[in-house]
Amino acid sequence: MSRETATTDPARIHNIGYRGYDGPRLGRAYARRSLYAQSLRGAYGLGRSAKSKVLPMVLFGVMCLPALIIAAVAAQTKRMPIEYTSYALYLQAVIGLYLAAQAPQSVSRDLRFRSVALYFSRPIERLDYVLAKYAAMASALFVLTATPLLVLYVGALLAKLEAADHTRQFAQGLGSVALLSVLFAGIGLVVAALTPRRGFGVAAVIAALTIPYGAVSTIQLIAHDQGNTAAVGWLGLFSPITLVDGVQTTFLGATSAFPGNAGPSTAGGVVYLAVALGVVAGSYALLMRRYRKVGL
Template sequence: MSAEITAAGAAANGAGVIHDIGYQAYDGPRLGRAQIMLALGWHSLKSAFGIGRGAKAKIVPVFTFAVMCAPAVVNAIQLAVTGTHTRVVPYDTYRPVALRVLVLLIFLAAQAPEVVSRDLRSHVLPLYFARPIRRADYPLAKLAAFVAACLVLIEVPLLVLYVGTVTQVRTGSAVWSETRALIPGLLLGAAWAAVAAALGLLFASFSSRRAYATGSVAIFFFLTWTLALLLTSIGEHAFGPGLQQPSALARLAGLISPFTALDGMRQWLGGTSPGPVPDPGGYGALYGIAVLAFLLAGAGGLLLRYRKVGVA
């Protein structure tokens, strides 16, 4: 343990860092941790969208992004053609919700392994850790990059939706009310991106084989999402005293999946659009805790994962 600390201290001072890996001599200026993390994050963000790689690597990110934008585009066309000024897609739930979840799921399953599994597979981690970065820097840079990638996927369609609506309204007060409706949508989208990216990377980082990494990410998100919806539906009609009151099962089933937990949190925080889960009512705070727990489990698990990853 003490050897590890001195090694890290030495690394921070620039001593004990292997620069010459027997490949190419270099005696110019050396940049520090911050620049390394920045470069690593920027590279990971690009690889999340297949930029800098072949056309085959771009199929899934481009396809998912286009499908995610579809409701916003449909909204813009509908407003422009019919001349109405009422937005047809809400900012906070971005209906159809199943579309957002499905598209995000495919993106996570296909691209999270791109970000972390390739480094594991090609055994380059020892090279990264021979540089003056600390253990936590690598997963943090990867996480930041993948959260940014999910933000692009989630927030850009919202902005398209906003622009498509605002260009059709006439009065300034209408623009202001659109803007006020957009802000919670953007904040909620950020929560989606953070939770999805953290959990996606955690599951992807367990396997160096891309196939298994894809499989485990998809199984986790798809299984929990289906189970949560199904138990909600069963709880609504097979439990409870009356038809009007959703039973405790219907109110609690959403805690199983990160996506339904996010939706429950939205309703707890005051969201009124109908979502995939019913209003959690008195259980609302549980949904806030669940989202926080998913986020901490994902990010914390990722940090722990890279504390003991093989460097030999």
């Protein structure tokens, strides 16, 4: 092209198709619900790669398999060999592995890739993010722990066991796993949010659940062997799973898993409940503080 032609050609503006959005503004509530749904689906690998579905689905199957076996036994013996409130305590290792795998997946990737600021741009805020992530993790744990109880309950009804009694026990079991889910979700998310490294988060969550339980159980056994039953009850305050055990023993009529069934007294149960609620509130406050620092 000659110099003369280049200077005389008119400028051209190409329309590449961008246009403004004039639809409805759905606001914070919709954004919060969407983040909750996306986080809950992600906790089971839904909407993600096939590899991401393997571990949560395997752990879900491991949680449900003993319930299926127990329901089959109940159909033959006409007796339920386990309490609904005890099921999650027996399978706490599976619950811990699930939480250790999924809590870092829920929050660590946002921290690692610095996408939190994009969430907080508009219209979602720090409060919405923390609520959505906390509620999604607690819901995922509730699905994991409540589904086996539903299997046990259906098995009891099919075996024609006492319907009213098992309905009451099933409701007590749901109350127990609801508390466990909220408590564990808070602890897991707080620990996972401390590092953007998923591997470190997995190890830290496992340590936060297993080390206190191992230490408390060991000291409880020593106290029981020495005849100090009062100490056995109070020591349960220092581990998440024994904290749930103490609350459900006092308020849900469960049989304590403490050595010698030495659960807390009624006054002690009130303290257990207060501590559990305090841990939940403290976990939420720590998450809010954490995202105040990394969000903007």
